[in-house]
Structure formats: structure tokens, C-alpha cells
Amino acid sequence: MEASYLRGSFVTISFNHTIVAARDKQRSATFLTTLFGLPDPVPAGHFLSVTLANGVTLDYAQPPGDADIARQHYAFLVSEDDFDAIYGRIRAKGRDHWADPRQSRPGEFNTNDGGRGVYFLDPDGHYLEILTRPYGSGG
Structure with a gap:
């Protein structure tokens, strides 16, 4: 391992975007923006x-034909107020949700690391998670 990595010079690297596969990119992108209270999705090429908020983009794309969509997990660090708002929308819409990724605690949220977290599915079966404290942050 290079000494520069050990000294922490890697902190200049940041995550910019990822592609989210969706059967209907408009439906899936709008699901997220509506639930999270974000600005409407915008076209960016195809x-x-x-x-x-941190500038990272989720770029929704429809795979060609009937290609399978591999389910992914996307976790979002949110404020306590945002958690209340998003969790309120999840419950108001009657969406299934769980305190854990194994779905063994339905209808609940967790209090890991002194914060709160919950898992739910988007229209294409991607696992979405909101949490108020990063894993391992204590509390």
C-alpha cells in the first residue's frame, strides 16, 4: 500500500454518479424525488x-428490451427532520418497510448507532435505505 494512501490523501476522491436500472425510468426517478422531497428528475442524455444535496446524481436508465434488472442497494444519509418527512410519506402511502435488510422486522425502523434507519423497495425492487447516523458512528 502506498504511503500517500495511508496518510489520507485519498480524501480528494469523491463519488459523482451511478446508474440505476429501471423498467420505467420516469416512474422510478419520480418515485424517489416525490418520496424524498427532491427537485424533479431532469433529462441527461438518455x-x-x-x-x-451533495452533488451526486442517480442516473436512471432503462435497459434494452426485456433485460433483467439486477437489484441494488442504495443508502441515503438524511437529517432527523428529513427522516421524519420521508418515513411519514412511506407510512402514508402504505409502503412495506423494515427495520433490517432481512425483512424480519416489518413496519418498524431501527435505532442503530443512536440514529434511525429504515429499508424499503422502489418500483423495480431496488433496496433503498435511509439512515440518520452512518454505520459504526456509535451512539
Whole structure:
């Protein structure tokens, strides 16, 4: 391992975007923006892009034909107020949700690391998670 990595010079690297496969990119992108209270998705080439507060974008794309969509997990660090708002929308819409990724605690949220977290599915079966404290942050 290079000494520069050990000294922490890697902190200049940041995550910019990822592609989210969706059967209907408009439906899936709008699901996220509506639930999270974000600005509407915008076209970006053949993608539909959702920009998060830290500048990272989720670029929704429809695979060609009937190609399978591999389910992914996307976790979002949110404030306590945002958690209340998003969790309120999840419950108001009657969406299934769980305190854990194994779905063994339905209808609950967790209090890991002194914060709160919950898992739910988007229209294409991607696992979405909101949490108020990063894993391992204690509390």
C-alpha cells in the first residue's frame, strides 16, 4: 500500500454518479424525488437524472428490451427532520418497510448507532435505505 494512501490523501476522491436500472425510468426517478422531497428528475442524455444535496446524481436508465434488472442497494444519509418527512410519506402511502435488510422486522425502523434507519423497495425492487447516523458512528 502506498504511503500517500495511508496518510489520507485519498480524501480528494469523491463519488459523482451511478446508474440505476429501471423498467420505467420516469416512474422510478419520480418515485424517489416525490418520496424524498427532491427537485424533479431532469433529462441527461438518455438518462433521467436525480441530483442529491451533495452533488451526486442517480442516473436512471432503462435497459434494452426485456433485460433483467439486477437489484441494488442504495443508502441515503438524511437529517432527523428529513427522516421524519420521508418515513411519514412511506407510512402514508402504505409502503412495506423494515427495520433490517432481512425483512424480519416489518413496519418498524431501527435505532442503530443512536440514529434511525429504515429499508424499503422502489418500483423495480431496488433496496433503498435511509439512515440518520452512518454505520459504526456509535451512539
